[in-house]
Amino acid sequence: MSKVIRGTTKSSRFVLVDAKEIVQEALNIHKCSPTAIAAFGRLLSGTVMMGTTLKGNDVLTLRTTTDGPLSTMIATINKDGIKGYLSNPEVDLPSLENGQPDVKNLIGKGVLNVIKDLGLKDPYVGVSTIEDGEIAYDIAYYYVTSEQTPTVIALGVELENENTVRSAGGYMIQLMPNAEESFISKLENKIGAIRNITELFKGGMDLERILHLLYEDMEDENNTKLIEEYSILDTREVNYACDCNSEKFYKGIITLAKDELEDILKENGNIEVQCHFCGKKYSFSREDLKDVL
Ligand SMILES: [Zn+2]
Numbered sequence: 001m002s003k004v005i006r007g008t009t010k011s012s013r014f015v016l017v018d019a020k021e022i023v024q025e026a027l028n029i030h031k032c033s034p035t036a037i038a039a040f041g042r043l044l045s046g047t048v049m050m051g052t053t054l055k056g057n058d059v060l061t062l063r064t065t066t067d068g069p070l071s072t073m074i075a076t077i078n079k080d081g082i083k084g085y086l087s088n089p090e091v092d093l094p095s096l097e098n099g100q101p102d103v104k105n106l107i108g109k110g111v112l113n114v115i116k117d118l119g120l121k122d123p124y125v126g127v128s129t130i131e132d133g134e135i136a137y138d139i140a141y142y143y144v145t146s147e148q149t150p151t152v153i154a155l156g157v158e159l160e161n162e163n164t165v166r167s168a169g170g171y172m173i174q175l176m177p178n179a180e181e182s183f184i185s186k187l188e189n190k191i192g193a194i195r196n197i198t199e200l201f202k203g204g205m206d207l208e209r210i211l212h213l214l215y216e217d218m219e220d221e222n223n224t225k226l227i228e229e230y231s232i233l234d235t236r237e238v239n240y241a242c243d244c245n246s247e248k249f250y251k252g253i254i255t256l257a258k259d260e261l262e263d264i265l266k267e268n269g270n271i272e273v274q275c276h277f278c279g280k281k282y283s284f285s286r287e288d289l290k291d292v293l
Pocket of ligand 1: 278
């Protein structure tokens, strides 16, 4: 079970995510390389953060389309949970000199699509460029350029070994429209001064302690201290969850031409499809398809 907390202060709102379980499930399903899961885990964690504002049956999808080996990643979240897909989970790159995964070069440059289906006639589709390729900055850039909301995001994924996630998650702080300049500089100083998110998790800190660390003793360049009081609005659990079912795949299959279906049935005896998001397999026999043949 992964955990999300969100809340507000006078000058900002915040979301913190512990996405270890979600990223572990994604690793199990997609068999990602170590660098690919570092990238994909960042996207999943970031999408969980962004998804905290969804209501009812809203669906939020983030899709990256880039010129690096990873090519395409998708993460989509609704009230039931988050799921994701990546086109090239096996691609990998050597770690950087500091031991960090080379997420930037695995992703490369390209486009981030933010698609919000709020139950209206057409979904909202935001388009932003991916310049940095480490996802955190790219999502923050989207918020600044598309939603005019100054945003700071930290994301990290650390593995214990190639099959096991040690930690994953991060935090996002967004400035309220009325935030004072002095708060912004204090926040920047603070984030520059604390250890990165992976090290905080490694040090055994949970989300509440990280939240406290972010807002306690903020200082501006004149060393004026300020304790920004925060209040947690809600704490929730989010799982990796796929809502696929046999009926959905049936509807997809019957859009194929009749002779195409016949060819597959002749060759394989039945038609097997696999869900991109969760890996579940569905099999349709000639009997299942008798209405459309
Ligand atoms: Zn599925």
